[in-house]
Amino acid sequence: MIKTSSYHHGNLREQILQTAFELLDDEGIDGVGIRKIARLLGVAHSAPANHFKNKKALFTALATESFRHLVSIIEKETPGETSNFKLAIHSFSNTIFEFGLKYPNRYKLLWRREYSDDQDGELGAARDNIYAQLTAILSEHARKKQVDVESQAIAFWSLIHGYVLLRLDENLNEGYDEVTGIKRQIAIIDVLIDGIIE
Amino acid sequence: MIKTSSYHHGNLREQILQTAFELLDDEGIDGVGIRKIARLLGVAHSAPANHFKNKKALFTALATESFRHLVSIIEKETPGETSNFKLAIHSFSNTIFEFGLKYPNRYKLLWRREYSDDQDGELGAARDNIYAQLTAILSEHARKKQVDVESQAIAFWSLIHGYVLLRLDENLNEGYDEVTGIKRQIAIIDVLIDGIIE
DNA sequence: AGGATATATGGACACTGTCAATATGATTAA
């Protein structure tokens, strides 16, 4: 155990976050508990209170970091300007989809506002970046249609978000389109694209 | 308090369900508690155990009844065969949307399988009816496309489900399409329809 | 009436999050 700071347990805050992520990933949102984390770290049950004033503050930190993580992945994966619309939108939706499948409980936490502090500015800023990334792609490639760009963005985002959640909650299984043979998560994006591109 | 059965507290099972629904609606999923319900009903903290062996069983009952409720609303609202595709699909999505907005916490509970008993047959049957209703509408009006009907159904369902959840979790606000002036939840369906109908 | 069954009670246990009082480590000022 590396002590980057002083005190008995080194950088307890970091270790709390790490353990919380492990519990979140392994046991779900309800599996994260202050006392449980303290126990796992061999520290008094009330030690975490110095770093997170309550459970909501802990979840807020988890959500903020997860948002930043997701945004950084999107930035890395999104192709440059030269690419076409289909490529960009498929890349975006694929990134969201794979993040959700890799970290199902983090993804759920991201959008369940009741668990985190809605007044937290850092969290809000981190969250807004995702939507900004999506609208950036769309507005760059949007064609004039009978609805505005924001409706197209919301339709896209709803489709992706809904499919990911259905998969995470096991209301849908992995599947392939029978006609094209491609993965379902790609096929449904194509369904929507054909309605947006003229 | 009407006693439809015997014993001190009449039909306790019904009253537990009713109180649980009130708590669910007012305080969310985490606001539902066995002891809290017992306290509200003026009954011993362990009385509910005779009717629901644990919390999961209670949630399973709540979810089952909510699914049946939603299915019955869809049946009532769905227009007859004479109607066209757009009408039918808008009616379906509108019903889901309004149920979700009226009973946000019931809607969330419906799809969070971790709260209910996945082995419960009645719950499974009640849930399957929803998807059956959607595919019935779609297959009746399906056109040949580059993807199969199931991909279209999943795209539709993902779109509706995603939009409802985004609204319920307050990740989106009520809005209107700037071009057409219609409500957002209708506009996004139109976006998708234009990709499905030829 | 008696016995079986369904239902309700109260106590216990191991948890939980949060708060308050206290103690100790680390840092800064005099």
Next chain:
DNA sequence: TTAATCATATTGACAGTGTCCATATATCCT
């Protein structure tokens, strides 16, 4: 260096939770 201050950790308490158990009572059936 000593003293004061601050950050951090500990311990104990409190009210609350779900679940189990032994017990009691009500109801139903034979």
